[in-house]
Amino acid sequence: MRDDFSSKTKEILAKRVTYKCSNPECRKPTIGPHTIPNKTLSIGVAAHISAASIGGPRYSEALTKEERADIENGIWLCQNCSTLIDKDENIYTLSFLKEWKSNAEDEAFKALLQKDYSNTPQLDQIRPYAEAELVWTSSGKRPQGASPKTHEIYGDSPISIMQVIWYNHISWSYDLKIYNNSSVGLFNLKIKKHPSNTSFQLKDIIPEINNLLPYRDLTLRAEISTFLEGTGTEAVALIEPRFPDRIQGLRLLLEYVGENRNIYYTELILKGKSLKIFHLDSIPADY
Secondary structure, eight states: OOOOOOOOHHHHHHTTTTBBOOOOTTTOEEEEEEESTTTTEEEEEEESOOOOOSTTTTTTTTSOOOHHHSSGEEEEEEHHHHHTTTTTTTTTTTHHHHHHHHHHHHHHHHHHOOOTTTOOHHHHOOOOEEEEEEEEEEEEEEEEETTHHHHHHTTOOOGGGGGGGGEEEEEEEEEEEEEEOOOOOOOOEEEEOOTTSSSSEESSOOOOOOOOTTTTTEEEEEEEEEEEOOOOOHHHHHHHSOOOOSTTTOOEEEEEEEEEEOEEEEEEEEEEEEEEEEEEEEOOOOO
């Protein structure tokens, strides 16, 4: 016996993605006008992520009857895509479909916040705007061994561990969050460091071919580091500021392509704890 969704659950699933297919490669509208004026035509399906009955795709015995018919187990798709996901469970896994659902609902929510472009110059409607923030995540020190200076200063006299002079590797970790704050996509994003930024390193690599959908974002891990020959107390004092002097004035250039195939630039300059953002139409000469 099938554990089907209620009519109310189906309606909510559809509305949460504005009646669009949740497959990111489809996004087809699933409702429209019927030839009869007082009727609508629907090609949408409230599909089960984990099958509604034994033997179905992705069936889970761990789910109760109520959980199987719950909205958390549903995803809104067009008829074609609802058939597609049941043809190959190795590709269309539980986690894969849940990600589809989450991203589709996130996209619908961000569309609600979209600016009204009716009075915006046409140029600004087609130009993407990449923006960013730098978020501190952690700081730390890793002793790399004791320095001979300890013996030079104290000789064989008893000292506390905090008086020992160490070779310390000091690091600050950050998330560089990049946002497409525009109604059009941007493509083939590249990040260029200014030649003056010797200690700032990106830990993640962006694929050469990439895209960032409207109102979406991506996060890249970054780090700055240095070595200190000093005591533990000195190391703690050095890492205490989350945005130390050595990262101030950080300059990064975002280069990306718009849907019109033009190349655009955004320069980021760190002042204090914030990135100042400058949208440019050409690359600065000192890059």
